[in-house]
Amino acid sequence: MITIENLCKSYGKLQVLKNVSLEFAAGKVVSIIGPNGAGKTTLGKCLLGMALPNSGDIRLNGESVLNKHAYRRQIGYMPQIGRYPENMKIRQVIEMVRDIRKDGKVVDEELIGLYGLPDMYEKRMGALSGGTKQKVSAALAFMFDPQVLLLDEPTAGLDPISAEILKGKILKEKKKGKLILITSHIMSEVEEVADEVLCLVDGSVKFHETIARLKQQTNEERLSRAIAKIMNGEN
Numbered sequence: 001m002i003t004i005e006n007l008c009k010s011y012g013k014l015q016v017l018k019n020v021s022l023e024f025a026a027g028k029v030v031s032i033i034g035p036n037g038a039g040k041t042t043l044g045k046c047l048l049g050m051a052l053p054n055s056g057d058i059r060l061n062g063e064s065v066l067n068k069h070a071y072r073r074q075i076g077y078m079p080q081i082g083r084y085p086e087n088m089k090i091r092q093v094i095e096m097v098r099d100i101r102k103d104g105k106v107v108d109e110e111l112i113g114l115y116g117l118p119d120m121y122e123k124r125m126g127a128l129s130g131g132t133k134q135k136v137s138a139a140l141a142f143m144f145d146p147q148v149l150l151l152d153e154p155t156a157g158l159d160p161i162s163a164e165i166l167k168g169k170i171l172k173e174k175k176k177g178k179l180i181l182i183t184s185h186i187m188s189e190v191e192e193v194a195d196e197v198l199c200l201v202d203g204s205v206k207f208h209e210t211i212a213r214l215k216q217q218t219n220e221e222r223l224s225r226a227i228a229k230i231m232n233g234e235n
């Protein structure tokens, strides 16, 4: 579904992505992990067209996305911190996005309902708690039935019940054949929802493996232990 080929991205002299090549298949949840500053967000930004790579290619269903816009409709994005006009009410934000995406054939309002957002429709974005803002971001990311979802630390700030709702939604959409990329630092959560783990270190792919294979390779039952072993070169 997504092919990334020899992707390089620098900010000035700082090389943030170094010849990154990856394949992501439909119907999978891939967790993107790695130390702070490894290049996870930058990879996501390249995918979304928010950062332009210096070289290399990104293809979605065989077609290069570089310098194109229309493909973005196929990617739902949930940012780590959603920024919204402070004065707009939840209802207005949802209506505005629905308006921009008038062509959207399917409008998936499941998360809007599960999170009880209609009861808070008249609240202004500037007055919302961090977690409620996250719920709005999650609802918007899934709303137009995109083929690909890119979720940046999606459960950070969500209470446990709301985090479970989101995990349930992720697994439901995966079953429909969507590709879901999630950046996360919480290994127990990665283990619960992901099929594969992509680990970036210093702008390069350290490994990209299924969870089953990572455990098998390292002889570890727990993913966090398996990853620690690989990172420490013990396997």
Ligand SMILES: Nc1ncnc2c1ncn2[C@@H]1O[C@H](COP(=O)(O)OP(=O)(O)OP(=O)(O)O)[C@@H](O)[C@H]1O
Binding pocket: 011, 014, 016, 034, 035, 036, 037, 038, 039, 040, 041, 042, 043
């Ligand atoms: N717009 C920018 N201009 C200059 N440098 C940048 C810019 N964006 C990111 N960087 C640098 O690129 C490197 C990778 O950053 P990135 O945000 O992709 O890392 P990350 O893996 O997502 O980190 P974290 O886990 O902390 O979110 C960092 O050294 C960062 O300072």
